[in-house]
Amino acid sequence: MSKSVVPLTVADLGAEAPCCPPIAQNRIPAQTAATLAPAFKALGDPIRLQLLSMIASAEGGEACVCDLAPAFEISGPTVSHHLKVLREAGLVDAERRASWVYYRARPGLMRQLAALLTVDESVSV
Template sequence: MSKPAAPLAVADPSAAACCAPMAQSRIPAEAAGSLAQAFKALGDPIRLQLMSMIASAPGGEICVCDLTPAFAISGPTISHHLKVLKESGLVTAERRASWVYYRPVPALMRRLSALLDIADQVGAITVKGPA
């Protein structure tokens, strides 16, 4: 018998709004949790592909009915991956009749991108090769 999973906390995308690029300053502990949850959600290849499909969807949203056929995995597995993306704060969902439509959360995506930005530090970083 499997043990029931602990409930996941839904990430608050606004909690990550405080951070400068990590190449410039340390990530505050209170922001690290929600940022890590979003990065962890994107760490799965299926979820990364789903996020790409959602973020690039014409009109800014996509129906689950258009996502499921793109993968050779079951509908319930796709639903699980979409739930993880939603709980991490990367997407929002709206039910319309029997279908659910997903939209990206651009603010959190911008925060993740800004956190990884090293453009200002490129000149300051020196990579030494073997001597």
């Protein structure tokens, strides 16, 4: 039986404001941690991290699966699986155009993840 994936429910993924204060300032609420954990988990795989980087840095802000798959020495279905994980984690959106699927990064969620991990340089370790 496959795992059931719950869609990401961060309040507003397009918002400019972070979802919560950085974890170096305050403890992250359990509900927020549960909501953001799938995105961090998805990024924990080197291929998915590279795919997100390729998509986010692509000219025009989107990348076709036809351009992504050849960059890896894994099968097309495996690349598709990794892209599905990124999509289910809320990190990318997908749009089918004819026989190809185009992926676009969701910058709102990426900003929230980055803000959560921000560390004030003036804080001593």
